[in-house]
Amino acid sequence: EVQLVESGGGLVKPGGSLRLSCVASGFTFNSYTMHWVRQAPGKGLEWVSSISSSSNYIHYRDSVKGRFTISRDNAKNSLYLQMNSLRVDDTAVYSCARTHASGTSDYWGLGTLVTVSS
Amino acid sequence: DIRMAQFPSTLSASVGDRVTITCRASQNIVRWLAWFQQKPGQAPKLLIFDASSLESGVPSRFSGSASETEFTLTISSLQPDDFATYFCHQYYDYPWTFGLGTKVEVK
Numbered sequence: 001e002v003q004l005v006e007s008g009g010g011l012v013k014p015g016g017s018l019r020l021s022c023v024a025s026g027f028t029f030n031s032y033t034m035h036w037v038r039q040a041p042g043k044g045l046e047w048v049s050s051i052s053s054s055s056n057y058i059h060y061r062d063s064v065k066g067r068f069t070i071s072r073d074n075a076k077n078s079l080y081l082q083m084n085s086l087r088v089d090d091t092a093v094y095s096c097a098r099t100h101a102s103g104t105s106d107y108w109g110l111g112t113l114v115t116v117s118s
Numbered sequence: 119d120i121r122m123a124q125f126p127s128t129l130s131a132s133v134g135d136r137v138t139i140t141c142r143a144s145q146n147i148v149r150w151l152a153w154f155q156q157k158p159g160q161a162p163k164l165l166i167f168d169a170s171s172l173e174s175g176v177p178s179r180f181s182g183s184a185s186e187t188e189f190t191l192t193i194s195s196l197q198p199d200d201f202a203t204y205f206c207h208q209y210y211d212y213p214w215t216f217g218l219g220t221k222v223e224v225k
Contacts, residue, residue, distance in 0.1 A: 004161075035214075042224065047214035061213045095161070102168050104152035104209045108161040 002026040002107045004096050009112030022079040022109060030074035033057075033099040036078050036081050037108070038092035041051030048094070049081065049091070064090075086116045123203050124217025130225040137193040139220045140211045141206035148208035149184055150178055153191045156219075165204075174216060196222070 008020040022034070036048040049070040050059045058070055069082040079096050093111035100106035121144035131137050149169035154162040157189065164173045166182035169189055179194045193200055203225060206217040 037214075043132075044218040045216040047212070047216075050212070050214075061211045098162060100152075100167060100173075101153070102171070102209075103150065104164065104167050104174070104207060106164045110159075110161055 002098065004098065004107055004109035005113040006094065006096055007096065009114045012086055013113045013118050014088055014116055015028060017082070017084045018086065018114060020083065020094055020112060020114070021082075024077045024079065024096075024098070029072075029077040029102065030049040030054075031090065034072060034079045035097045035105060036070060036079075036094055037097055037105075038090075038094045038114075039111075040089070041093040043090070043092075046092070049080070052058045083114070086114075088116050090114060092117045119213055120147060120196055120211060120215050122215050122217040124204055124220060124222060125176055126192040128221045128223065130223050131196050131198055133198055135225075137159065137222060139191045139206075139222075141189045141191075142219045143189070143208055143210075145189075145220050146187060147184075147210035149209045151182075151184065151189045152207045152209065153182055153189075153203045154207060156205065164204070168207075184195045188223055192211050193222075197201045199204055 003025045006022045033052045035050045036088045051070045067085045071080045095109050095111035097105035123142045151169045153166040156162045169184040170182040181192045183190045203219045203221045205219040
């Protein structure tokens with residue numbers, strides 16, 4: 001059974017940092033591009049970043065470029081999101097997702113809540 | 119960014135009803151469109167990919183269609199388990215973008 005479990009969320013002040021983790025199980029992690037997607041309270045889904053299976057290709061949405069860094073450790077079946085210079089509008093539930101063969105995503109985790117507030 | 123206009127935002131229906139949800143892309147995304155179902159406290163579930171391909175294990179009452187930049191999810195006969203929120207997702211280009219969702223509720 002495919003499972004994605006996120007952790008690392010919490011309350012942080014504006015300008016602070018957090019590192020999110022996503023541990024994968026039930027599939028060959030090192031064969032899949034992975035993604036971070038977020039949803040702010042009462043708002044729609046927003047893609048954040050993607051990383052290819054070998055970390056060769058990385059993409060970020062413009063609003064997080066230079067502040068967030070996506071990475072992975074295939075030996076640990078883990079995906080990460082280092083978030084620096086956090087802003088109030090980064091407040092959201094952050095979920096990791098696996099790429100489906102078609103290019104969309106198929107499996108998602110339940111997410112971890114990041115709250116940026118003074 | 120490609121904008122995905124999804125409508126309606128809420129839909130009231132009864133078991134057995136035929137339900138249609140639409141997403142309109144702001145530009146050509148070919149057929150790179152997926153539909154997801156999400157229930158409270160659960161992760162999204164992939165229903166349809168490539169606009170009209172049914173994901174494995176998804177009941178055949180779900181179907182997708184496309185006409186240029188307009189995409190439709192149809193539930194042919196709504197079942198009790200189908201009351202949920204549905205959203206579309208384009209993966210034609212980064213940044214991926216999503217519709218705001220359609221909540222299907224009991225009439």
